[in-house]
Amino acid sequence: MTTWDDYRLVLAIARARGLPGAAANLKVTLSTVFRRLERIEDKLGTRLFDRLRGSYEPTDTGVELIRAAERMEYEALNADRIISGRDQKLTGVLRITATDALAISFLARHLPAFHTVHPRINVEILSDDHLLSLAGREADLALRPKRPEEETLVARKIATIRWGIYASKETSRSVGKIQNLASLSGLGFVNWIGGPASKWFDEVIPHSIESISSSSLIINAELAAQSDLLVPLPCLLGSQWRNLRPVMTPLTKPVGELWVATHEDMRRNARVKALFDYLVLAAEADKDRFEGTA
Template identity: 35%
Template sequence: MAAGMDWDDLRLFLAVARAGSLTGAGRALGVRHSTVLRRMAGFEARLGLRLFDRGPGGYALTAAGRELLEEASEVETRLVALERRLSGRDQRLTGTVRIATLGALAPWLAEALAAFRGLHPGIRTEIAISHETVSLARHETDIAIRISRNPPDSLIGRRIATLVHGIYGARDRLPLPPEATLAEAPWVTYAQGRADLPQARWVAANIPDSQVVLRTDHTGMLIQAVRAGIGLGLFACYLCDADPGLVRLRTLNGLGFDLWILTHPDLRDTPRVRVLMDHLAAALAARQPALTGQMPAMDPRQRGEGEWTGSAD
């Protein structure tokens, strides 16, 4: 590696290049904005190069920065692959396993991890909860619990369940419409930043935009809005079936998304990763009735008359 730079420099540079801002890079690295600014300025000074053009839209790579990005990405790929291979040779049932998961699964995972702790007290866990995709390939986590139609072929793991979704309304606060007029009711859905979610795509395709009265990027806020009677919402059934304030009006099959637990092939034989994956997979599989919408109905209308795969009209 050239004089004047080390891996920490390159890691910082890659974070700024990918985030396009000091704030985003600091969030990714777990350091302050001011720390990123100081270290980036020092790195550029040591190289005698300007790597970014600073503008109101963020940090844009210069020609030198684009060249360094290509080389630094290759260095990162090689170092991460080496780290994974070395981690995969660790046969001890001790150490730390990192898990990336969904916030909605936190109560179930806490119960599962409490039981796991009793079985394997030498294994510690670090949990990252985010709706952003955390990279197993770059060794940002060891285990990922994701909702996906088709996980990358480069990962290994198992499918826990095919998720079932439903349309929900408030039990007491909203006059619940008959099936034929669901599209005429007020609705809540995800904001543009999460428009790629299957629930958001279904609402966009089946509900007139004029009927959408609230948008947010936070699932918990959407559920609270439905419970408060602001409008109807479309959610995975495991999020809402046990809520006494909500009623499932219709069941939607065919959104085609599964819950997966995944890891990188280089870690498949690492004992601490393998035993934790097996434990979490079994714990989540035990929640099949909730994940597949088979919880006891909270209201006679919850099940509807069959499965709905068409439009809301």
């Protein structure tokens, strides 16, 4: 084990618990991972993994090497953040992570103007409902629906997110403006599986009919736009979606927050600071959209 690539390979296999996942993460072929692991084990004269029912479980020696690889990775990432954090050039790649809903309803509206001001910054949007690691440099900035808990992050609340109930243009004409939640009883809804509005709807509208459910707000918005079903959505998204009209906005509950965050080592990076500050101003300009009073 003389190179970082060897340690990196062992770490990738351990995290994926097998060769196929490691090959995908390292962007090499399965045969390459197999040959390199064999070569490393031959060099050390011991096995690093036990092959158990299709899973690769580290041996005692493998565990020690994995711990060493994790320490090396941490130090490398730490050095990379510190060096990148001192970069004062308004050029290069800048990665921001956000959910699909925020990427479509917020970032897509404002980033073209940011590009006009900073044409040499290449912004990459990483649309993912899972939290990407800012410490691990998976992204440089993050839009998150609640205050980040990691102590190493610098974050700022930039918006209050209110919800509303929306329907297609045709359905909204027949339903009209809904004045109270009791009027929703017996109506058909598209619901967000596992979302914050789901539990609330079950509590306040026990007789609503969940005709269709999905795990995506984007899918839910289009389902309502193409049907006679109602849908609870963040006002920012619902107010912009093609063929949707508000029938009750804003709702008293649920109420969310929007935070922009970066790692403390990156807060002075010129690219990060430029986009961080820009998003604060963009959210302020969209205050009425976020709160459903536009």
